[in-house]
Amino acid sequence: MANTASTASTAAPRAPGRADRPGPRGRRSDAPRPSRRRPVRFSPGPYLLIAPTVAIIAVLILYPIGQLVWMSFHKIGTREVRGLDPAQNVGFKNFSTVLGDDFFWKVFLNTVLSAAAMVVLTMIVGTLIGLLLNRLGKRMSLLVSSGALLAWATPAISSAIVYKWLFTPGGGLVPWFLDLLPDWLVGGGWEDYNWFSEPLTTYVVLVLCVVWQSFPFIAVSVLAGLKSVPSELYEAARVDGASPWTIFWQITFPLLKPVFMVLTVLSIIWDFKVFTQLYFLSGGTANRDSFNLAMYAYSEAVAFPAKYGLGGAIALVLTAILLVFTGFYVRVLVRQGEVA
Template identity: 90%
Template sequence: MANTASKANTAAPRAPGRAERSGRPGASSPPRRRPVRFRPGPYLLIAPTVATIAVLILYPIGQLVWMSFHKIGTREVRGLDPAKNVGFKNFDTVLNDDFFWKVFVNTVLSAAAMVVFTMIVGTLVGLLLNRLGKRMSLLVSSGALLAWATPAISSAIVYKWLFTPGGGLVPWLLDLLPDWLVGGGWDDYNWFSEPLTTYVVLVLCVVWQSFPFIAVSVLAGLKSVPSELYEAARVDGSSAWTTFWQITFPLLKPVFLVLTVLSIIWDFKVFTQLYFLSGGTANRDSFNLAMYAYSEAVAFPAKYGLGGAIALVLTAILLVFTGFYVRVMIKQGEVA
């Protein structure tokens, strides 16, 4: 009986299981892939945004690139004459012009001063807000954000009035100080007749309008720093200066980096405030790149191609900083 059973068991073939079919023990068959279906819903949702970007940003940039390679004046714009393709002649004219490099230096130096002072004032105000109580911090930050929300032309009008000779608040206050301290004749001094003093007022105007954003951003970053670190530094007798450079700055370094790049992008293309403070395009010595491109495009005779070339150079500079900003944001996302 036992022999017969064992022979039957040996002779009867067994249906191969999953492990045997795959050739390795414990292996399972791969899951079936479902066919990918095209779903138009997400594309339809982002279509209005893409269309808006294409109309408001991509199309003007395309027009700017096209204009910078053509000789375009008033007659060409009106359709009386065809636009003439001049290749890189506009760029050659711009880059070989000594005035362009003077304007470029004005732009770099003024933007550097704006960024440095904006970051310093914004950081100090952010540190102050972090030390205040909730109610006082809310009151101060709300008041500061009013300056940030002020339109550029409005802030330029305010600073034009503050420094107007013969009636402005700043000349009046300076005239009250002793002559041995600041000199005399400030009441009739024209702050907008020289490039240096014009840019002094411009830097003050831009910093006043820009520092609230830095302050609020720094305050948000400070809220994420553990309070135990500051308590330990206080117990060790660390000064406020040492605490900032040993604790606050290293922890908020990504925040400071992003804010610095954003400030560079914004301050490199300042136009409205400078145009109003300098009285238009009459004072060419006070030009920055944005003003220079505008004056070449609208001055008589109009040179839209030359203005487009200058604007394209400025756009290329801003794209470099924008690419750096995007790279920083991606890195921070990977770290997070």
């Protein structure tokens, strides 16, 4: 009887548990249910938030660029601007006139050479000052960097006035100082020498003026990059007997290469379109041999008779050159992960 009872109890069917009960429509209750995705609804909120910014950009940037493009394909003078005559569509005639002019390529060469000198000197001086600031104490570094940033914050016209006074013949500080040096070293006659009568000397003063105003930004940017470099790398290099030159090229430059690339592209963009300093130093548009592309576009647009279409074509060529460097700059930022 005991064996029969145990056998019966063993053979008795087990009540179905919760996991064994069939779910609705023959599906087990523990089976994963398909996720139900809610339909994406259009929300105008984010677009309304950025609408004022887009409107400002359209008014201040896109509209002037559109006007520049339109003017470069038309013959526009004073009468057309005043509405007395309709603007005449000339197609690519303004561009063919500009690119076929030998003077344009001379101005283009002035722009490229001067910008190259400005960029190279700005990067060298800014990097050296950045390395110096990194070696100074906290208080002295703050004092020197604050003094350098005063030059960077100076308006372009103010810096041009300062350098015009420094190199003015007959009373400038630089001619006076050069005249004190021995003639066998620098020659004579510097007291009355006009630095702004020749394109070469004009650009020498212009390069010095732009470099003086631009290097603080490079120095502070390099200093910020140096703060991110681990000090253990420099200590290990000094223990191995590496010279400062070797430490810079083997440690500092490779680690700060992205920073140097961005700063170089920015300097090219800024120095390619220098206008205010050159306009003041050269005395306006009288000395055409000292023109760069920005001065050339301005001169063609405002000279009598005014040729706004031709000036717009020159400005559009300069804009296209700057867009190439801007595209390279954005590409560098994307590769560094700064832009999504």
